[in-house]
Amino acid sequence: MALKPYIVNTGIITAIGNNTQQCKDALLSGKNNIGKPTHLKTHWESEIPVAEIKLSNKALADMAGVNEEWPRTALLSAVAVKEAWLPYAEIATGLRTGFFSANTVGGMDLTEGVYREFKETGTVSNISSVINHECGAITELVAKHFKIEDFVTTISTACSSSANSIMMAAQMIEAGMLDIAIAGGADSLSKFTLNGFNTLMILDRQSCQPFDNNRRGLNLGEGAGYVVLMNDKAMAQCNATAICTVSGYANANDAYHQTASSPDGIGNKLAMTQAISKAGIQPSDISYINLHGTGTANNDSSEGKAIEGVFSGNVPMASSTKSFTGHTLGASGGVEAVFSAIAIRDGVVFPNMRWETQMEDVNWKPVTELQTGIAIDHVLSNSFGFGGNCSSLVFSKS
Amino acid sequence: MDIYIKGTGIISAAGDNSEGTFLHEPPTYDTDKLLSKEPNYTAYIQPMQLRRMSKAVRMGIGASRMAMQQAGVEKPDAMSLGTAMGCLQDTEHFLAKMVTQEEQMLTPTSFIQSTHNTVGGQIALLAGCYGHNLTYVHRGHSFEHAMINAQLYLNDHPTHNILVGGIDELTDSSLQVMKATGVYRKANSTEQILNTNEPGSLAGEGATFFVVDKNPSEGSLHIKGIGISTPEDTAAAAAQLDKFMQQQGLSNTDIDLVMSGWNGNSSGKEFYDNINERFSASSIAGFKHLSGEYATASAFGLGMTMEIVKHGAVPAHMLLNGKQPKALKNILLINSYGHYLSIWHITA
Incomplete structure (x- = not known):
């Protein structure tokens, strides 16, 4: 019998809050923070709104108690890991603890700042700007700081990255390879990603409207989100209580296009169906879907149709919280796992903001008003991305 | 652990293993980097597609095809890849344009191919593989984690096979930076490389793929x-x-x-x-x-x-x-x- 991975705590930072409570308050009050960046310096700052965290690298470093010369993604990761892990750091002695992180941008925010100097002079005056360029370096910095060493890994599968880190963490707990896993991911804004997505012409010039017929694209965001998974033994030792379990997970590939989803969402459907089946439940048991819901024409149409297919005319409540946080890329699976856990714990469904018009090619609509006081037994969380990578997670009341 | 290797595809500075003569003759060199001796890819990739592929992508696809051929597998059930650096060439291409053109008049191709999961995505696309697909980017353990993930996958799917690979490409800039940080050393000859007591190592690159499953068979490695x-x-x-x-x-x-x-x-x-x-x-x-x-x-x-x-x-x-x-x-x-x-x- 496989051991159950329980979620016992969360840590998060996004444009709508610096910790779980602040993010939850913003989700309940309908507050978002999408607009002109103050820390990201870009040619596009007046034209392309983003969901930026209004804290300098120095302020983030002070919050986490780490070096401000770290790449911003590592700083965000450290802030969220600190919130998630601090209650157990001293009492988890002797338990096998892993850190499963994900990101897509690595230290690009620093690399892009010194690239011109590097090309012109053949060197960089401050080597610390490039030594942490690799995605794995971000994870290593944070793992070392928090002294987590039993298993440390980094996954990078574009927008599904941190859903996959939670999947692997759950598998290793189930297999008895670890007692505790801190799993999720982080990504900061960078000029590189902003310009990249801009060339694909999928960035909204206004605040995004996921699953609206007149949606124009996505808003990039930044952040970090982690869940702490424990087995029974670790929960007993750490005196921790379960918020929910990671009951199902699946990773599939759309095998259609490097950056676009297939029209009917083949990969999306496979990921959702297999995750629900892994959880040992039926689609009708799902209380709420936290959508991938980026707000692009392509994603929402494919995801919408795939959901129609999986839930055959009986679509549960669904919303995209990217209408609050923007699309935090490699962090989004972690961020939305935190939101899913809150939904189960507090019996709430967050609204899909700014929805106005029914999509023509999809026969269901997202939840547009905050729902409270309802029993949420199972949440399905979707993360789909470039490279055809599609992952779905199921979180269940324990 | 019970994983069995059924097929191997190697693209390296010493050549590739698609012919039976691989490494019968030792290579000789005197250089500061060992770049892959790439095969004629036409047996594996269509020319139109090949033209758009960076080295990491074509090495990855080439080596994965060789491994699949050796294992007699047309389409793997799943794949698990490791790459510490990802697609450096495309990343730098987009970065250079972005910096020199001050964020204007940029085109998407190199950005699209810059993500770390590009190789896995492309292999899936070309083979029509809808299965599990992961990319690990954890420095010197990227490939090891890909193999550990293969074990986790096979535990859940004991009758499946999974393609596992490690890919990293070297670029002029990565060589320059890693020389500056002491990872790589200056020029070296065949005789010197393993026989001198100097700091740093000789820079290299390559792609190696395996088809693995849980079923022992004649000639498989456990x-x-x-x-x-x-x-x-x-x-x-x-x-x-x-x-x-x-x-x-x-x-x-x-x-x-x-x-x-x-x-x-x-x-x-x-x-x-x-x-x-x-x-x-x-x-x-x-x-x-x-x-x-x-x-x-x-x-x-x-x-x-x-x-x-x-x-x-x-x-x-x-x-x-x-x-x-x-x-x-x-x-x-x-x-x-x-x-x-x-x-x-x-x-x-």
């Missing part, structure tokens, strides 16, 4: 265990080796062949000297003079292990202690990239 750790010094690394040998129930004299990740870097000399001493009764073979050093070179070491077993002998130019193995039953692959250590127990 991966019995992988021990991964990040020891900070020689004593801690030696302790990790002790621990692994004990876990695997092995004594020093059980080992027929040690595939040594010795790369000539003076900082690792003490550890690898100890290994030479500890396994003096065994055959010890080096492989980093063939691949150069890179974060997923352990995949090349594993690929060479498969080649050696297939041919029943170690090519003379790989022997570090002059001894051919008496048998090829228990093999230990020991690799280190910086402080990222991995120890593999493989049986034929």
